[in-house]
Amino acid sequence: MRLFVRADRLRTLATTAFVLWAAAADSIPPSAQMPVQVPADRVPGIQAPAxxxxxxxxxxxxxxxxxxxxxxxxxxxxxxxxxxxxxxxxxxxxxxxxxxxxxxxxxxxxxxxxxxxxxxxxxxxxxxxxxxxxxxxxxxxxxxxxxxxxxxxxxxxxxxxxxxxxxxxxxxxxxxxKRASSSQDSGLVGPAFKVTIQKEGIYRLTGEELMAAGAPASIRVSSIALYNGGGQRLSEVGEPAVQLRPVSFHLEDGGDGLLDADDHLLFYGQSTDRWIADPDGERRFLTNPFTGSNVYWVSIGAGVPTDSETIDGSLVGDPAIHMTYTAREHYELQRAPLNIAPGNIPSGKEWYWELLQPGVPQTLDVSLSDAASTVVTLRVGVITHALGDARVQLLWDTRVVATSSLPRDELTVLQDTIEVEGGAGQLEVRALGDSTAFLDWYEVEYERHLSTVDGMLIFDGASADRAAYALTGFDTAPRLFDVSDEGLTQITGASFDETAGQLSFQAAATDGMRRYAAVIDSSLMTVSNVQARSLGELRGSGGADYVVITHADFSSAAQDLADWRATDDRHAPAPSVALIDVAQIYDDFSGGLFDPTAIRDFLRHAHQHWSPAPSFVVLFGDGTYDYRNHSGTSPGNWIPPYEDGVSTYDEWYTYVSGDDTLPDMAIGRLSVQTADEAQTVVDKLIDYDRTPELGPWQGRILLVADDTFNADEPHLIETMFTHDSEDLAAQFMPPGLDLEKLYLVEFPFTGRFKPTARDAFVRAFNDGAVLLTWVGHGNSRVFAHEHIFVLPTDLQAIDNSRRLPFVFAAASQMGVFDDPDLDSMPEALVKWPRGGAIGMIAASRIGFHNSNMALARNFHASMFTSGRRFVPVGLALLEAKLATDVFRENERRYTLFGDPLTRLSMPALAIRLVTADTLQALGVERFEGEVVGDDGVLLRGFNGEARVQVFDSVVNRRELRSGEPLVYDQPVATLFRGVVPVVGGRFSGSFAVPKDITYRGGRGRISVYASAAQVAAFGSVDGLVMSGTAPDAQPETDGPDISMGIAGQSFNSGDFVPSKIRLHVTIEDVSGINIAGDVGHEIVLIVDGDRQDVTSKFQSGEDYRVGGFAVDLPSLEEGRHDISIEAWDTHNNWSEKRVTVQVSAAQVIEDALFHPNPTSGAGHFSFALSGPANVRIRVHSVSGRLVDEVSAAGNRGHNQILWEPPVRLAGGSYLYRITAMGDAGMATADGVIQVKR
CATH class of the missing domain: 2.60.40 (Immunoglobulin-like)
Structure with a gap:
């Protein structure tokens, strides 16, 4: 009796249960019932919930x-x-x-x-x-x-x-x-016109501009209303969102009550960067970090008309006239991000003007406009990140005016009153001590004459009641308005002295500070843009499980994705879907202003008001921390990131319930910048789901671990990457799939790098895997200090077509997607058109190994050991974050680059597999299998093919690295790889066990991948024992037979070939082919002396004794080239096959002959061509008479054309000429035919 092993994969790859049983080798019925089922949480590799x-x-x-x-x-x-x-x-x-x-x-x-x-x-x-x-x-x-x-x-x-x-x-x-009210409850709902401005001023909006945007030809003025949301950034802490408020305006309609094309309305527009009054009356300058564009809304018929009233500004009596006002001027340049995250990563919303270094002062020329006094209040804002002694000193015209110590990470305002002679001076800012600081801004406050230089003057009035003012510098009588309440109230009755260009008026009796504006018609400002929009579309009820938030640039591709998800019911009911334009979110939740918080507020509203509330969110578009393009290099901000200072994380958008930091939705980002990129990514996502490329890659996991050496800290021995990868492999990976390990400790250094590891990584990536997990160091451009993959140089080598892995990178800062200048690793891989990745989880900033691994373990556990089928990657990441209890600031930085509803393209069906439990060297073993459904019933309609792989026993390696123990299971060799047919759900076959096995190893494995008509199945058996040599093994000394061919042409050694060729190799041996890959026993391709191991490409057919592979050769230069294949059989007998090929840029005919020669009748012209050509053969008598002409299409390489003489020829000699006309020119070859009678 021999023990056989039978594995039933009755439900899913995540809940595999193995069943072991014993029977006589010749008495195993195909439908035998399993006597024992081992609970999933008791099988090694299948974990019960933590x-x-x-x-x-x-x-x-x-x-x-x-x-x-x-x-x-x-x-x-x-x-x-x-x-x-x-x-x-x-x-x-x-x-x-x-x-x-x-x-x-x-x-x-x-x-x-x-x-x-x-x-x-x-x-x-x-x-x-x-x-x-x-x-x-x-x-x-x-x-x-x-x-x-x-x-x-x-x-x-x-x-x-x-x-x-x-x-x-x-x-x-x-x-x-559903208790919350609408986030922007202004009552303004429906069609409206979005009016965008940039600076503070009095604006003229014409009827023509509104009509060009879609307004009717004549608008009843009583139906027009104007609104504004305040122009400030939204609160991040859950306070009430922006409220659109009516804004008063002045309308000039020609007296007919209609706004026509040549009519206009005037309104006071405020900048997003402006002075505001604190509750105590102090003025401070507020900068909007996200946008410099403010938005006003014109409603026709839906709002409350707010045409301005008028107030009387006539001088009463003989009041004291104010000729000056307090001018406040804020100066700030945004030259570099204030926060630099570890790893030298710019970050955050705040920017600074100049870096202050000890011994390197910053000098600024300051000038005052039409100052009425020499007394000036100077304020300078500085900040430092330094822990030590950070001090700053201010000098005005070389005189020290202020010195201050700086608390860390707090804005310090240095203030002093100075004398400014001649309206100008020089401000110098110095860093003292040993620490650097940053100059943020400076302000001057001084008395200025009430004069204008450009036809417009806006100023704050005096605190006195009924104050009077005299404004100068106007060529014509200006319009005068009170703009204190952010609207426009016309002041009438002012007197204008045309000779002096002076306008005089007296303020009305009011409470508090007032603000005034005077402007001549030629200085009225024009708006930046007018656009027809619809307000309130998102503020009502709705419902969607899956929300795509997109920029209009990507609307077509986003619609394709939304349409696919709305019909995708492969693994679960199709979700309800909503496609949302991010511009509509800004309109409805931030008053039309660009503001990332509006996205969070929209999702909060949807959670509170929609049924169903969103569970999955896609951010469709790239984003950058450079919200306002201060750098001048930002390509755009389609879907902005959330920045908290030193980190960015999309998870923040899902904090929609409670005041905690628990993410409430699964979220992912498709970080695209162009419509073509968007379509490429969506096509990949849809094809991955709907028409996946069937192949063994669907049953393969690639686990890649960094080595123990850290070039930045060479004193450290970093064994944790290998140790923790082993933990992942043993406890959290799907146990039924093939696990390929690529551990960098296995590869040698060449200088500081490991080029052979790079080659192995690229090869494995291109072969395809359903999951790639990286554990180690990295950044947004590189895997590992050893450079096993460098984005700028190695991306071109990625050509994995539709064999797309999902990548999890347990490493720091590989996903810095908010850099305005560079694509990060996950962005580049997901967008790569020749393959790349279907998605990637990576950290946007620096992390720590323990927390990286905690998240990695929880993610893999949710994906593969939770007892569920086809878990969406976004849901697994959400669950992993909720379960991770170590340095939460780190785990929230992990971003999903991809669609959160993506499910890995793993085989959906199971395979019941029977094979011997013990393998013996040089023996021939048989396997049988069945494709079964979830219920374990044979699928008789499954007809396709099965790819079988047999693996040697795992070897446990133990060594010391500078005293640190390193223990891991060495990656295993493949003993057999073959394809057999599946008919009626069943398959069987045999394989030869090579001499090169791990004797007495007890951890061998056989796995089978089967496919048919877009359906795949997988099964495996572990624990196979490698024991001794088969007693019936027969001696054999001959090496394998090897043959080579060139794709697209018949081939003989010496033939012409193109510079780029695909070589087809067939290897045959009575004892089978050795593919174990032991050193010296590889299948090797040799091209002009350069050796390449191609063992992994070999695959047998239904007969294990015959197999082959195809390989693309490197580009061949013109001339002759030697190609060799070396191979070994399972007895370790060696063979080599050599051929010579020629590459020619010109058209060449070689080896022309006629056979048989002499001939008594028909025969063949045989010749070799350097390239495809039209061939003409003419046969003449020796006197020059044309006997016959034959035309045919010639192929590159060897050609043979049958010739049958049209008449019976007399004996003697005949001349022939072969002419070949191709793209590379014309060639001829001549010869003689001897006719024998």
Whole structure:
């Protein structure tokens, strides 16, 4: 009796259950029932949840945390709790060394569910007893009816909350959850005209401009209203969003009550960067970090008309006339980002003017406009990041006027009163001590004459009631307005002295400070843009599971994606979908201003008011921290990022419930900049789902780990990358799939780099894998200090077509997508048109290895060991972040570059596989298999092919690296790779075991990938034993037979070939071909002496004794080239096949002959061509008479053309000429035919 192993993959790759059984080799029925099923959480590689509910009641829930592995980072679990009261926690059971094994964390909201964090401490001992905790809460809490939730809402809750079923009636009820009012509740809804301005001033908006934007030809003036949202940035902390307020204006319609094309309205426009009054009356300058464009809205018929009133400005009596006013001028240039994140990454919303370095003063020329006094208040804003002694000194015309120490990361304002002679001077700012600082801005405040130089004057009035003013410098009588309330109130009755150019008026009796504007008609300002829009489209109710927020530049591609998702029901019901233009979000939630917070406010509104509320969000467009293009190099800000100073994270947009930092939605970004890029990415996403390229790559995982050497810190021995990769491989990867390890410790250095590791990485990437996980160092341009992949130089080598991996990078700062000048690694890979990645998770800023790995483990656990099928990548990342309890500032920086609803293209069907449990060298083993459905029933309609791979036993390596132990399983060799047909769901075949195996190894493996008509299946068996040599092995000394061909032409050695050729190689041997790849026993391609290992390309057919591969040769220069193939059979017998090829730029005919020669009749012309050509053959008698002419199409390489004489020829000699006419020119070859009678 021999033990056979049979593996049933009855449900999914994530919940594989293996069944072992024994029977006689010749008595295994195909439909045998499995006697034992091993629970998923007891099979190596299949993990039970890290924390699970083991009991619950009206007022409590009991949790258990079980794991058989060390855990250096701890774990966070969310437990649903009632809407009122606080829970308590008691540890019911824990190992003696972990009496403080758990505690309660913060209370918050996950979507509409109130939750509490249960924080489990790290585990210092493997295989220790479970930690059991009891949570108690108010059992009398009022419950609400079970809320209605869409499939995707329920999916999101179930993956995040441990006691989902117990707590779902504690959620916000339907009314409470939808309690918020509209975010921009102005009453202005429907068509409106968006008017954009840049600077403060009095603007003239003409009827012609409105009509050009789509307004009717004549507008009743009583129906016109003007609104503005204030022009300031939105609050990030949940305060009420912008409110559109009516703004008064002045309308001139010619007296007919209609606004015609030649009529206009005047309004006061404010800049987004402006002086504002604090509640205590102090003035300060406010800069909008996101935009310099303010927006006003013109409503026709929907708003409340706010045509301006008038007030009397006539002089009364003989008042004191003010000839000056207090001028406040703010000067600020934005030259560089203020915050530089670790890794020298510019970041944040704040910019500075000049860097202040010790010994390098900054000097600025300051001039005052029409100053009425020499007394000036000077203010200078400076800031420092320094920890040490940071001091700054101000000098005015070489005189020290202020010196101050600077607290770290706080704006310090230095202020002094100075004397300015002649209206100008020089400001010098010096950094003292050893630290640098930053000059942010400076301001001057002084008395200025009430005079204009450009026909417009805007000023703050005096505090005195009924103050009178005299304004000078006007060529004609100006219009005069009170603009104190941000609207326009016309002042009449002012007197104008045309000779002096002076306008005099007296203010009305008012409370508080007033602001005035005088302007002549020729100085009225024109608006930047007028656009017809519709307000309020997003502020009502709606519903969508999946929301795409796009820029109009990408609307076509975004529509394609939305349409696909709305019909994609392959693994779950198709989601409801909403496609949202980000401009509409700005219109409805930030008054039309560009402001990232509007995106968060929209999603919050959708969460509160939509049914279903969004669960998945796509940000469709690139973004940069350079919101206002201060650098001058920003390509655009299609979908802006959120910046908090030193970090950026899209997760922030999903903080829509409660005042916590729990992400409430799965979010991803498609970081595209052009319509072509957008279409490329969407086509990849749709093709990946709808018509995936079937192949073994769907059953392959690529795990890549950095080595132990850090060039930046050579004293460190970084074994953690290999150790933690081994942990991922053993505990969190899908156990049924083929795992290919690429560990950099296995590759040699060449200088500072590892070029052979680079070659292996590119090869593995191009071969394809369903998942690529990187553990190590990196940045936005490079994998590893050893440069195994450098974006600018190596991207061109990526040509994996539709074999697209999803990439998880457990590394710092690889996803710095907000850099305005460069694409980061994930952006480039996702957008790459010749393949690349289907998506990537990467950190946008620096991180720390422990937190990187905690997130990586939780992500892979959600994807592959949670008992669910085809988990969307965005949902897995959301769950991983909710479960990670180590340095949360780091994990929130991880961004999903891709579609959060993408599901990995893994095989959906299972394979039941039978093979011997022991493999013997030089033996021939048989395998059988069946493709089965979820229910384990044979799929008789499955007809296709199965690709079978047999792997040698894993070898455990143990070594010391500078005293640090390094233990890992060495990547295994492939012993056999072949394709067999699948008919009626069944397949079978044989393979030869080579001499080169790991004897006495007990961790061999066989895996099978099968495909048919866009359906794929996968199965595997582990634990195969490699034991000895087969007793019936026969001696064999002959090496393999090798043949070569060139794609697209018949081929003989010496033939002409193009410079780029695909070589087809067939290898045959009675004992099978050795592909184990041991050193010296590889299949090698040699081109002009350059050797290339091509073992991995070899694949057998239905007969294991015959196989082959195709390989693209490097471009060949003109001339002769030698090509060789070396191969070994399973007995380690060697063979070599050599051929010679020729490359010619000109048309050449070689080896022309006629055979048989002499002939008695028909025969063949044989010749070789250097390139395709039209061939003509003429046969003449020796006297020159044309006997026959033959024409044919000639191919590159060897050609043979049959010739049958048209008449019976007399004996003797005949002459022939072969003429070839091709793109490279004409060539001829002559010869003689001897006719024998």
């Amino acid at each position: 924390v699970k509910v083991i009991g619950e009641g009206p007022g409590f829930v009991r949790l258990a945390r079980t794991t058989d592995r060390l855990d250096a980072t701890g774990h966070r679990a969310l437990v649903g709790i009632p809407l009122s009261g606080l829970p308590s926690l008691q540890i019911a059971d824990a190992p003696a060394s972990q009496q403080a094994a758990a505690r309660l964390g913060r209370v918050g909201f996950f979507r509409d569910q109130r939750v509490v964090e249960v924080l489990f401490t790290p585990r210092a001992e493997a295989n220790s007893a479970p930690v059991v905790v009891d949570l108690s809460f108010d059992a009398t809490t009022k419950r609400v009816p079970i809320p209605r939730a869409s499939f995707y809402e329920d999916l999101t809750y179930r993956g995040a909350i441990l006691n989902h079923d117990q707590s779902l009636t504690w959620r916000h009820g339907p009314q409470a959850a």
